[in-house]
Amino acid sequence: xxSVERVAQPRFTWTVPEGILPAVIAVSATVVAGxxxxxxxxxxxxxxxxxxVLPPAYWxxxxxxxxxxxxxxxRGRPNPWLPAVLLGCLVVALYGAASLATPxxxxxxxxxxxxxxxxxxxxxxxxxxxxxxxxxxxFFALLAVLSSATxxxxxxxxxxxxxxxxxxxxxxxxxxxxxxxxxRRLVWLTLWLFCxxxxxxxxxxxxxxxxxxxxxxxxxxxxxxxxxxxSPGWSWSPAGRLGWWRxxxxxxxxxxxxxxxxxVVTVLAVVIVVSHxxxxxxxxxxxxxxxxxxxxxxxxxPLVIAVMVIAWLVYPASTYLAGHPPLFVNGVEAAAAANxxxxxAGTAGHLLVVRIRILLTGTxxxxxxxxxxxxxxxxxxxxxxxxxxLAAAPFALLPAQSYGGEMLMRVNLFxxxxxxxxxxxxxxxxxxxxxxxxxVALAVLCSVLAVASVSSRYGNAQFDMFTAAEIDAAKxxxxxxxxxxxxxxxxxxxxxxxxxxxxxxxxxxxxxxESAPDAAICAQLVHASARREQSGAMxxxxxxxxxSLVMQGAMSDIEIDGMEKTLxxxxxxxxxxxxxxxxxxxxxxxxxxx
Amino acid sequence: MKRVEWIAAAxxxxxxxxxxxxxxxxxxxxxxxxxxxxxxxxPGFAVTRLLGFGDxxxxxxxxxxxxxxxxxxxxxxxxxLTAWSWLRCVYVLGAITLVASAVRLGRPA
Numbered sequence: 001x002x003s004v005e006r007v008a009q010p011r012f013t014w015t016v017p018e019g020i021l022p023a024v025i026a027v028s029a030t031v032v033a034g035x036x037x038x039x040x041x042x043x044x045x046x047x048x049x050x051x052x053v054l055p056p057a058y059w060x061x062x063x064x065x066x067x068x069x070x071x072x073x074x075r076g077r078p079n080p081w082l083p084a085v086l087l088g089c090l091v092v093a094l095y096g097a098a099s100l101a102t103p104x105x106x107x108x109x110x111x112x113x114x115x116x117x118x119x120x121x122x123x124x125x126x127x128x129x130x131x132x133x134x135x136x137x138x139f140f141a142l143l144a145v146l147s148s149a150t151x152x153x154x155x156x157x158x159x160x161x162x163x164x165x166x167x168x169x170x171x172x173x174x175x176x177x178x179x180x181x182x183x184r185r186l187v188w189l190t191l192w193l194f195c196x197x198x199x200x201x202x203x204x205x206x207x208x209x210x211x212x213x214x215x216x217x218x219x220x221x222x223x224x225x226x227x228x229x230x231s232p233g234w235s236w237s238p239a240g241r242l243g244w245w246r247x248x249x250x251x252x253x254x255x256x257x258x259x260x261x262x263x264v265v266t267v268l269a270v271v272i273v274v275s276h277x278x279x280x281x282x283x284x285x286x287x288x289x290x291x292x293x294x295x296x297x298x299x300x301x302p303l304v305i306a307v308m309v310i311a312w313l314v315y316p317a318s319t320y321l322a323g324h325p326p327l328f329v330n331g332v333e334a335a336a337a338a339n340x341x342x343x344x345a346g347t348a349g350h351l352l353v354v355r356i357r358i359l360l361t362g363t364x365x366x367x368x369x370x371x372x373x374x375x376x377x378x379x380x381x382x383x384x385x386x387x388x389x390l391a392a393a394p395f396a397l398l399p400a401q402s403y404g405g406e407m408l409m410r411v412n413l414f415x416x417x418x419x420x421x422x423x424x425x426x427x428x429x430x431x432x433x434x435x436x437x438x439x440v441a442l443a444v445l446c447s448v449l450a451v452a453s454v455s456s457r458y459g460n461a462q463f464d465m466f467t468a469a470e471i472d473a474a475k476x477x478x479x480x481x482x483x484x485x486x487x488x489x490x491x492x493x494x495x496x497x498x499x500x501x502x503x504x505x506x507x508x509x510x511x512x513x514e515s516a517p518d519a520a521i522c523a524q525l526v527h528a529s530a531r532r533e534q535s536g537a538m539x540x541x542x543x544x545x546x547x548s549l550v551m552q553g554a555m556s557d558i559e560i561d562g563m564e565k566t567l568x569x570x571x572x573x574x575x576x577x578x579x580x581x582x583x584x585x586x587x588x589x590x591x592x593x594x
Numbered sequence: 595m596k597r598v599e600w601i602a603a604a605x606x607x608x609x610x611x612x613x614x615x616x617x618x619x620x621x622x623x624x625x626x627x628x629x630x631x632x633x634x635x636x637p638g639f640a641v642t643r644l645l646g647f648g649d650x651x652x653x654x655x656x657x658x659x660x661x662x663x664x665x666x667x668x669x670x671x672x673x674x675l676t677a678w679s680w681l682r683c684v685y686v687l688g689a690i691t692l693v694a695s696a697v698r699l700g701r702p703a
Contacts, residue, residue: 141669260645
């Protein structure tokens with residue numbers, strides 16, 4: 001018998017390095033999602049915002065990213081850089097959708113912030129008497145240098161601010177979370193959930209976005225270099241508790257590095273205090289909670305931050321402080337009314353968006369609660385107590401300020417990094433390697449959260465994304481009006497105040513007519529307040545304002561049109577400009593006698 | 595020269611060169627890149643390396659936070675002194691970078 005020996009033929013194989021293929025698919029999915037978002041046209045007509053008008057290809061891109069992420073977590077040790085690429089793609093697809101759809105920043109506040117920075121760089125000095133912003137000028141001073149030195153139009157900086165801020169937040173949050181766990185999957189899932197659940201929309205060009213980044217970096221420095229270890233024993237007596245607290249030891253043995261970290265923390269805290277009203281209080285609450293629970297070594301730090309906050313309020317911000325206490329106890333009931341129940345009004349579409357926001361936040365909180373209860377116990381290295389402290393600390397401020405009805409949202413933002421961590425702990429509980437069913441479940445959950453995130457974040461797109469005609473009308477408002485005329489807009493969603501910020505008095509019909517019983521009286525009030533001005537006033541009524549008033553249930557279509565018709569007929573009123581999305585009326589002042 | 599010292603020397607040169615490049619006037623997008631580097635990274639990087647914090651991710655994130663904070667602080671101070679100009683602010687940032695790099699270079703190996 002002849003045996004035939006099989007000779008192995010040399011094979012030319014080309015193997016793709018692990019992680020490359022999913023990364024290429026993820027980048028392609030992001031390009032597709034981004035391209036489809038860029039094909040949208042303003043105005044967005046749906047009452048539920050972008051979610052209703054984004055094409056199917058966008059959603060395919062979003063679902064693809066979530067599936068790849070869930071699969072990558074399914075491995076025991078995920079490739080170290082693939083989740084980073086995926087996270088970058090998710091940020092661009094979610095946070096950059098509106099920036100790709102329109103060439104101008106959305107939300108009126110970003111336009112106002114550009115105007116404040118413009119005032120600083122034109123005048124070269126601070127005037128705290130102008131308004132509250134000039135009492136906390138740090139961020140605007142930074143923005144003035146940034147826009148001048150780069151030579152880029154401030155609108156471009158504002159347009160991409162959400163993407164840049166989200167990336168900075170995630171980088172800083174990554175540093176915080178990796179001090180809490182050695183499980184890399186938990187770190188990445190926390191960042192992913194934070195990205196999905198952050199519908200709060202505070203990442204535009206704003207002091208709070210800058211302050212939140214610095215806040216996270218401060219926490220990262222505290223937990224990395226200024227952390228403390230406590231003994232496992234516990235005493236309920238005050239003396240025993242004090243002894244337990246005093247016996248804590250620094251986690252970083254290098255004293256020089258602790259001092260260096262404390263110096264950097266102090267610099268960042270100073271800039272937070274100088275830049276934003278609310279963030280210093282959030283920082284103070286979190287740092288105090290960490291020190292009180294023996295998690296941070298620098299016991300004097302809360303006192304240092306408190307002195308900074310008080311010193312700033314007493315002197316540089318004293319102009320604003322008169323009549324505007326930074327904190328006053330409203331009570332939880334008042335806070336809940338201003339933050340939740342007063343928002344549950346408006347059209348069916350708007351109500352749906354509000355409910356999705358509540359549901360999205362509630363889901364993360366329920367998962368976080370599960371994380372507290374069922375996540376794997378890690379003995380003395382269990383991070384859950386410190387995470388709970390950081391998640392709960394911002395709530396101390398909830399009854400102290402309604403913050404224009406936004407306090408609950410701000411509290412939610414400051415809690416989110418830690419509720420996301422607990423939620424991620426629940427999803428990964430006791431599973432070193434996720435089985436196929438759990439990978440599929442995770443992909444489905446993340447995809448659903450992504451849809452809810454887009455619905456929540458861009459739910460006001462009908463009135464916070466402006467058309468070219470509205471931008472043009474706002475520009476004409478400044479060109480047509482006298483230099484010192486009062487400028488009146490229908491409401492807050494108006495792309496104005498980006499220039500000549502300090503040269504005009506600004507009011508809105510919404511504010512003037514707060515107590516007006518009907519449209520005719522509203523028109524009379526606007527007319528009277530305009531004519532009393534020495535140079536009269538210019539009134540801009542645009543599409544976005546009308547949408548916002550109707551959607552939020554403040555006024556009906558008929559009332560708004562009735563108010564405009566009545567105003568147009570009153571003496572001294574003439575139409576100065578009109579296009580498809582806006583009209584400008586000039587209101588002459590009362591004739592001077594003598 | 596050790597690698598560490600090369601980085602400190604290069605950072606110091608950036609502290610000197612980037613403000614001068616901005617003052618001289620650069621075409622876009624070079625101007626934006628140089629300005630972002632100086633305002634958002636270089637001074638913080640020089641100071642953070644001096645302090646010896648952890649790994650590269652920590653170094654980069656703290657450098658960005660510190661640079662932006664230093665820019666905000668310097669700009670606010672100049673506004674308070676009614677001496678504000680963006681170029682003056684950029685020069686101060688360059689000076690901070692130079693000093694931090696010089697201290698790093700002057701340290702015994």
